[in-house]
Amino acid sequence: MTTAAAAPAHDDAPVTRPPGRIRARMLAAIDAAAIEVFARDGYQGATTQAIADVAGLSKAQLHYYIGSKEALYQRVLQDIVDDWIAIFGFADAHHGPRKVLGDYIRRKMLYSFEHPARSRIFAAETMRGAPLLRPLMGTSQRRTSQAAAVITAWIDAGLMRPVDPLLLLFHIWAVTQHYADYEHQIAFFRGRALGDEADRERLIAEVTGFVLRGAGVGEGG
Amino acid sequence: MTTAAAAPAHDDAPVTRPPGRIRARMLAAIDAAAIEVFARDGYQGATTQAIADVAGLSKAQLHYYIGSKEALYQRVLQDIVDDWIAIFGFADAHHGPRKVLGDYIRRKMLYSFEHPARSRIFAAETMRGAPLLRPLMGTSQRRTSQAAAVITAWIDAGLMRPVDPLLLLFHIWAVTQHYADYEHQIAFFRGRALGDEADRERLIAEVTGFVLRGAGVGEGG
DNA sequence: GTCTATACAACGATAGAC
């Protein structure tokens, strides 16, 4: 596993060059560019030329690194699914619906604010039938079933209303993701862009209150 | 306003042929095909070839009727905005939030069930910054402001909670449109497609209850 | 008015130079 013959030990000049150092930097830039372009134009609409332009490479250069447009897209999708799973979390069910749902809503809202492009890619892929996303959703499906079971338990314990657990999750996703997917419409109707920290906190509070009341989570939940 | 010189008066053989009869039939087929393809592939991703295939025409034939891909897309967008405005309705404000919001939610849900493709086109156009939709949104913006004022009046009358009126509208749109835009995901997690009349009524009831509780509309609202 | 043959630009991708 030696990388190369040894070399002088200057601190400012790394002795060994990790394989694909340029590659790693390139791929990071490419991923960022791909997310931006796929979010704006969709999978079919995005061109490798546009992604190359945003990443600052020639189209041919890009193709060398990505293999194919579909492979690049799949990588991006996988990253987004990983985010989705990382944010999802009903493990601490014993804290009750107010805390668990509230925290989840906050994480989803922050994700919508910070990574709207990723949310839009997920939305667009779902809208076209999710042909490339579906095979990556196994874990998401299991986690969703588990979360639904947790909600059912809360209902049985009298901590919230007997809403349909799965539909409640849909509604949470709908409202929180709306702030990413429809960001432009929201800015249009509000007359200003999604604003500073304080504004975001207001939105999170409003959404949280709306959902918890909708789910019938009382003061004691 | 005479259409042509007179002709025999057989009932089963129209005397005059309205100008562009073939054209009207073609345009109807083209619109339906365009909605399907734009919804699946987005504006950039949709090809005139694909639309022509679905409509059952040659690509060149299609181009004769549509002028350009952008013109076709704009026409579809205008139709969708017209739908949006027709469904929106807060004129009967005196009936109170329970009835007005409930009826509106029902109309939105039925639209999501019956025209998911149209909802998706609207979503995709919004996600990419709505460059071609924005100029068509003047009326929608006015109606939205009026609706927000109505909600404010309800709040002042103590008929519902002091939620942010605009955000409440966003949340209604988010939840109802979710059943169109994320239809495939919903089917995936529920393990079955959006079902029959009874299933749809259940979903409408669940969404309506969720929103009205979230808005703090009491029994008397 | 309707449709076919065709133009030419942009697409994703790769063989081969460096």
Add this chain to the structure above:
DNA sequence: GTCTATCGTTGTATAGAC
């Protein structure tokens, strides 16, 4: 390993035949 020159295909659109 990296990148450039170039390929074959498909894209939107139109001139001109019917």
